[in-house]
Amino acid sequence: MRMRILLWGISILVLLVLPPLVIAIGQPFYLDLTRRIMILAIAAISLNLILGYGGLVSFGHAAYLGIGAYAVGILGFYGITNGWLQWAVAIGASALVALAIGAVSIRTSGIYFIMITLAFTQMLYYLGISVAEFGGDDGMRLKSRSQFPGLVDLGDPVAFYYVALGLMLLSVFVVYRIVNSRFGMVLRASKSNEARSRAIGFSPYPHRLAAFVIAGAMCGLAGALYANHTNYITPGLMSWQQSGDIMFMVILGGMASTAGPVLGAFALLLLEDLLAGWTQHWQVILGPLLVLSVIFFRRGLAGMFYKPDA
Amino acid sequence: MSFALLFEQLLNGLQFGVMLFLMAAGLTLVFGIMNFINLAHGSLYMVGAYLAVAATQWTGSYLLGVFLGLAGTLVVGMIVEVVALRTLYDRDHLDQVLATFGLILFFNELVAIVWGRAALFASGPAWLQGHIDLFTGSRYPLYRAAIILIGLITAIILWYVVTRTRLGMLIRAGASNRTMVAALGINIRLLYTVVFGFGAVLAGLAGLMAGPIYNVQPGMGELILIQVFVVIVIGGIGSIRGALVGAIIVGVVDTLGRAFLKPLLGTLISPPAAESAGPALASMSIYLLMAVVLAFRPQGLFPARGG
């Protein structure tokens, strides 16, 4: 336990001093990269809630990245640049869509559930493509970043970095509290043994749906951040390749662990960055690597450091 | 909107449905019998298309190209099964999803390395280039009619195999109770391999037939795969009959939606609004259909598993 706290402390420290460090050595690219990783880590953290702890293999989680991003983009398109409003809509819209999709999907299980969540995400993807006003297939440029007047300027790379870091840590903490709360215990128990849970009087469905909505909302926030980070929003953000990427972060890092999704995000995205530097055909290497990792590397990175939370 | 136009679109819907069926049949059997979710099925579709195009260019003969394409797809499918998928049969669905996802990345990139990212030009054989005359007075592309014919023949063959042969009996038994079939001493490994091979050939067939109509390019498999998922969810896992019914429904709904929703909406709401709402709704139509079916029948229309 103390080991865990120590590792967390060191990691947070490293992330805190990163900006001045990379600026000092003249490599601001790493600031950008780390920020991107942390934002996607939030998506992974949210997915871990329903996938790692809840056992819901949702292949459509990237949908909420897209919804969050487009909320920022579309509101900005119409001149609404207030960050609080934009991000509130991003979170709210994601939660509503998650409620709608979850209400239908969670009544199913197994292969059905995987395919259905995938199909609904694809539906949103096509919706995004077909609405030409917002760029359709090519996507749209962000007119301006989310404004938080008097508080922080997201245009400042370092300030934005710390906002992302803070929100990532907040997400970690929120999920940590949720999964250890009564609600979280029921969610985890339902994953562990559904028949037993029903036999003592728990109804898995409402718990799963609630978790699904929370995860969607959190991912929507990640989407809003991502839009600000890239300044450009494409429907590709909602593609199932993106969903698969997020899933891999969760698995690679170790499911049902607090640090897992963060570790996984760093591992996968750094690996992608590294491979992309070697060849433009890096996916031909990444693909088999992922297959091998699934076959041989079940417990994920967090499993290497310590036993996952019971 | 004339009846001739409607009928032509119905035929298009049927043609699309038939291709969806070829993909769905193999996939639903793999789901039902092996409880294995294979995202890389779309890659086999893509491999079929590419190999057929390459083989046709190489040999100069369309039929030879088709044969080699199918054989090649079968070989690729078998290799993938033995090397990567065998170890995953006992794993949970999440692992299967992730591993086959990795395979998709691999195949898409492999195909891009060999043939480039631009769409390949694939034309059907010269003897299928014409049109046939419909009773409605309009003409319909011979190639598409051929697809419908081949698809229906395949459906009949499949129906025959599944309902009238011993192999088919094993398949149906396996789809409704896998453990029982294994307990009866049937060589389950062999059955799995046969089923997988079946599916691979069907996917390859769909792919090579699709070549001249849709684009032959990396990622083509995934576009159709998700629609195949919708077919299977609507039809019910493990059921060939469900796959056929689901495929026809999805094919027709999607095609008719794309053709007629925009003009239809244009009569109800303002044309400029219909301009964007039309295509948007059309592309969402089959998913909304799936949601409706699920609301009433969460197991699909003809689930293979009883109760």
Add this chain to the structure above:
Amino acid sequence: MLEVRRLTKSFGALRACDSIDFDVAEGETHAVIGPNGAGKTTFIGQLAGNLRPDAGAIRFAGKDITNLPAPKRARMGLARSFQITSVYPEFSVLDNVALAVQARSGRTGFWRPARGDPVLVDPARRVLEEVGLSSRMNILAANLAHGEQRQLEVAMALATEPRLLLLDEPMAGMGTEESQRMIALLSNLKQRMTIILVEHDMDAVFRLADRISVLVYGRVIATDSPGKIKMNQEVRKAYLGEDA
């Protein structure tokens, strides 16, 4: 407390339960015995809410529960233990029972940790003490010996403060010493609880049961006190043989 009338369930051509009538009075321990394949599991499944009967009715504490889903029955006070151990393997013994206590309390929370909460932990501890697993509180359920797992099964059912305990072969797979411990536990329980006991262990059945129902091929062929059941010709022929 429990009334079953004309309960029927078929699987295709197989009549697993054939118009079963069955009663349990409050405070009674009513055992259900019968050869394998007699339909005991199907019967329990319908009582617990995992299977829908084709016909017939089940009344619990005066309410019709025939179509009530399992979680609702549990919340009404109908608890069950499983024949094949069904606990939460990755959680500790204490966590397992605390979860059952939490289910009983019906209250939820999204923020405060469930683990340290005395509202959950204290009753859980008491149940574990009664069942005899106090010393194994912090062991992962997966690491328990088989007999201990069976005890945990009972503990979890107990922790929901049930009005009716449905025990499905609690002694399954136990050695003699473990069985004796379980029988002792159940003897204590029977003083304050209504129990339906499905069992093969005849020793336990005859020591614990106030009444015994014998199930053969989906029908109840006899319901009587243990003494009378021992003497019943049909029962001896169908099931007891020379054992009794």
